[in-house]
Amino acid sequence: MAQGFSREPGTQGPLTDVPEPAARKITLWAGAIALGGFLFGFDTGVISGALLYIRDDFALSSFQQSSVVSVLLIGAVVGAMLIGALSDRIGRRRTLGLIAVVFLGGTALVTFADGFLVLLAGRIVLGLSVGAASATVPVYLSEISPPAVRGRLLTLNQLMITVGILVAYLVNLAFAAGEQWRAMFAVGAVPSALLLASTLWLLPESPQWLITHGRAEAAHRGITALLGKAAAEEVVARAERRMAEDREAKKDGQVEQGARRLLAPDVRPALVIGLTLAAVQQFGGINTIIYYAPTIIEQTGLTASNSILYSVCIGVINLVMTVVAVRLVDRVGRRPMVLVSLALMAVSVFLLGLSFVIELGSGLTLLFMVVYIAAYAGGLGPVFWTLIGEVFPPAVRAEGSSVSTAVNWVSNFAVSLTFLPLASALGQGETFWIFAAICLAALAFVAKYLPETKGRDADQIDRALHRRFGSPEPRP
Secondary structure, three states, X not given: OOOOOOOOOOOOOOOOOOXXXXXXXXXXXXXXXXXXHHHHHHHHXXXXXXXXXXXXHOOOOHHXXXXXXXXXXXXXXXXXXXXXHHHHHHOHHHHHHHHHHHHHHHHHHHHOOOOHHHHHHHHHHHHHHHHHHHHHHHHHHHHHOOHHHHXXXXXXXXXXXXXXXXXXXXXXXXXXXXXXXXHHHHOOHHHHHHHXXXXXXXXXXXXXXXXXXXXXXXXXXXXXXXXXXXXXXXXXXXXXXXXXXXXXXXXXXXXXXXXXXXHOOOOHHHHHHHHHHHHHHHHOOHHHHHHHHHHHHHOOOOOHHHHHHHHHHHHHHHHHHHHHHHHHOOOOOXXXXXXXXXXXXXXXXXXXXXXXXXXXXXXXXXXXXXXXXXXXXXXXXXXXXXXXXXXXXXXXXXXXXXXXXXXXXXXXXXXXXXXXXXXXXXXXXXXXXXXXXXXXHHHHHHHHHOOOOOOOOHHHHHHHHHHHHOOOOOOO
């Protein structure tokens, strides 16, 4: 099993310590890979400010405004569903390069859109790349990360998503005075080009992918260059041993092959965790605030430009708390962070709803939004992306990440498309109370079924999952 370049903490052997030069190089690769996460955040966040001006230029109805926001999510669902198989076929590095090209194409379409339909088409293309990146980046990061710091490198993806959202808000603020929504979108071409350049000249292929596709010698050379011959031999030997076990199980008819493998009894607990957390992350209400923050704040009586300024505050808190989560995830662990996060989200989004029901004013509304964002960014937000890179067995990690990410985007689409109509029908405050109830239900689910994954290899995580679900444990 080659999910990283070091042993679990506390064990002895040639992979116990990662040399500092190798650690620096792995961190550099992780940062380049996480540019996909940055673009994920930028292209989902930039619409919040641009929409305030697009709606006037194109005379958009409320449904058309929701469509401009949510149509990206349709593309994201398709991109997330398709990219797992493609990533397994052509490799993680080439897949990320292809995603960068699609980002560039979508950015060009929305920047030069001359009407509503072209704008929708551009947002769909961006959605394809956003969904594909959100499924590919956690897998790639997981496969280059030493287990001792795997959580930190996987949360780097969420950190870059929040940086992307904050940069989008700052770009919106910079171009708000001139109402230059085309310039807001155009800025996304810069990180897209950097991601493409990284895949061409910087990033290596995942060792796990190389070994799985019969290129153990290439993986051996890459790991040897980083960590030495003994380390490379151990990583390759463990991976080949796991592959041999999987082949024997397939021969004996013990497991399904292909995507159907996700439904096999030994993978099912991981699938339930992945799909449930994917849905909860969105139905907890996070992207109603990310996408509609200026619109929500504007309804408290502030101007459009002031609303964008306040949304920057939300972006800053999002980023700061994600940095905190990155520092804590390999110390505190995944499970306690998710539990605390969901509890605080439930309380703060309930209070946010209350601020609208009894009209507490823009100050308290902004405060409750900030607390909610902090609770999400300090736990569920980054830890979800860490978990989908960890809970699935290596043989189905790409497919598991792909389907979990697709469910995440379907849920995102459902929430973003229905939020404004639902808020109009029930009231904005009452709609936030629905999100609070979902957070409470999710808290009960996590308390019962989610095991700790910190510092554990794939086999240990498998056994912990099956114990939680009360199902027969997989082979030792």
